[in-house]
Amino acid sequence: MNYYGGDSAVFILIGKMFNAGKVPYVDFFEHKGPTLIFIEAIGLKLADNERSSIFILQVINLFITQILIYKIAKTYLPHFISIGIVMLTLLAFSFTxxxxxxxxxxxxxxxxxxLLITIGFEDYSARKQKVCFVIMGMSAAILFWMRLNNMGIICACLLFIMIIALQNKNLKLFLNLALGGLLGFLFISIPIIIYFTHIGALSEMIYASFLFNFSYIQYHLEQPFSLVDLIKGWLSLLTFIIGSILYYKKYRDYKMLVLCICLFVFAFVTTHIGPQYFHYMTLNLPLFSIGVIQIFCTQKIRLLNRNSNLVILTGAFFMLFGYTFYKKNQKQYIKDQDDTLFISNSTDIVDKIPVNERPFIxxxxxxxxxWLITNxxxxxxxxxxxxxxGLHDKSILTETNRLIQEIPPLWIVIPNDNANIKFINTELSNILFEEYQESYRNDDLILMRRITSN
Structure with missing residues (x-):
């Protein structure tokens, strides 16, 4: 399918620019952290086609995720139902x-x-605990240097283990967690800091990855409310709440209740404060999995029958693939996933520019x-x-204007919205009006050429 996506296209492009030798945050701006750039750059090495290459890495990433979901479920439930939990989680993932x-x-x-480490750490040997705490620290660092909000569940897990250590007056456990977590965090963070210091981009990286986002999260997204929106935004949290209540009511497991409270607080804060895009809710999928596991655990007596397990597995299978088939055949979904027209119009625009002048766009x-379509x-x-x-930091517009005045592009491409072009950046509008003239337009784009004096 001819689909490049929105954020996905940006992320592939920053990985491509990094592989081409451009300096992150200096030669190109992106308000996600450096570990995302590294992931995209590595992913682009797996195949010649950019989208196929990233897709291969996505498959590997999702395969590892499914194994971990299965192992968490298998801690509480039989084999077939654990596979069913994986399928139900994939169904929830398709919403976000x-x-x-x-x-x-x-x-x-x-x-x-x-999460897997957290639910089983008390049964680990002292040595295995130390290794696992280092792994948790490394995981936290990878997400810290990707997008700060994404580490919410890990923070909840760390807090829970600290609470258990303090409650049991287990100073050794507390120190092992603190030192192991810190060691793992520094193991990832120090090379990143050294690298960006070496290339002279540390301050730019800190600004883009953290400081810019502090203003970004204050943006209030206006979204129409519907039942579908409610399901996408709250499915994981509501399932988790129901599962936690039922589980505690039946087993009176105080430790699990404390873990659930920690998980819910961090999940809610990191996904429901500030903009609430549906893909943010992907971060709550571990809560969905735990919620479904807890719901099934309360029916444990009925689940001992092998035939019942197969029925649940089969039901989960048909729910996942039935919804997938339904979604893939929806006209609006097909339309949203088709970039054929934009591909054609982007190529059409670039075809009007001499090959030797295309780098000056x-x-x-x-x-x-x-950029991806036109290579x-x-x-x-x-x-x-x-x-x-520029809505979140007006200095970006100021810097953009300065750059194009210092090195005026020969060609400028702007969107064609079939109306008068009105930019927040009024200075750029003036530059376009005074120094450029329209050369060509199609349904998506307008090509402007710099006016040169003879």
């Missing part, structure tokens, strides 16, 4: 994936791994798909969504 290749998707193995507020690397730091970024 939004094109895939998101930071939330890449976070899932680390979240599930830390600047695209303003145009989807990152444009051109941006020559300016702020290469897409400039107006969106």
């Amino acid at each position: 994936i939004q094109g895939g290749n998101s930071t939330e998707e890449w976070s899932l193995p680390y979240l599930y791994l830390c 600047f695209a303003y507020n145009v989807s990152a798909r444009f 051109i690397l941006p020559g300016y730091k702020f290469f897409t969504n400039q107006e969106w970024h």
Whole structure:
């Protein structure tokens, strides 16, 4: 299918620029952390086709995630039902994936791994505990340097183990967790800091990955409310709440209740405060899995029958693949996943530019798909969504204007919204009006050429 996605196109592009030798956050701007850039850069090495290459890495990532879901479920439930839990989690994932290749998707193995460690750490030997705590610290660091909100569940797990250590007055456990977690965190963080210091981009990386996002999270997203929105936004949390209540009511497991409270608080804060995009809710999938596991555990007597287990597995299978078949045949879904027209119009625009002049293009507020489709690397730091970024930090617009005045692009591509072009960046509008003239347009894009004096 001819689909590049929104955020996915940006992430593939930053990985491509990194592999081409451009300096992250200096030569190109992105407000996700460096571990995402490294993941995309590695993913692009797996195949010649960019999207296929990232898809291969996604398959590996999701396969590891499914194994971890199974191992968590198998701690409480029989084999067939554990497989069913995996399928039901995939069903919930299909509600929040939004094109895939998101930071939330890449976070899932680390979240599930830390959750698996947390539910079983008391049965581990002292040596295994220390190793696991280092792993948790490393996992936290990977997500910390990707997107701060994504490490919420890991923070909940660490807090829970600390509570258990303090409650049991187990100073050794507390110190092992603190030192092991810190060691793991530093093991990932120190090389990142050294690398960005070495290339002279540490302050730019800190600004883009953290400081910019503090203003970004204050943005209030206006979304129409519907039942579908409620399901996508709250399915995992509501399932988790129901499962936690039923489980505690039946087993009176105080430790599990404390873990559930920690998980819910961190999950709610990191996904429901600030913008609430559906793909953010992918971070709550571990809660969905635990919630479903707890619901089945309360019916444990009925689950001892092998035939009942197979019925549950079969039901989960048909729910997953039935919904997938239904979704793939929806006209609106097919339309949303088809970039054929934009591909054609992007190619059409670039065909109007001489080959030797194509490196001198600047695209303003145009989807990152444009660069991937045309196989051109941006020559300016702020290469897409400039107006969106400028809403949160006006200095981005100022810097964009400075760059194109210092090195005026020969060609500028802007969106064609079939109306008067109105930018928040009024200075750029003036530059376009005074120094550029329209050369060509199609349904998606307008090509502007710089006016040169004879």
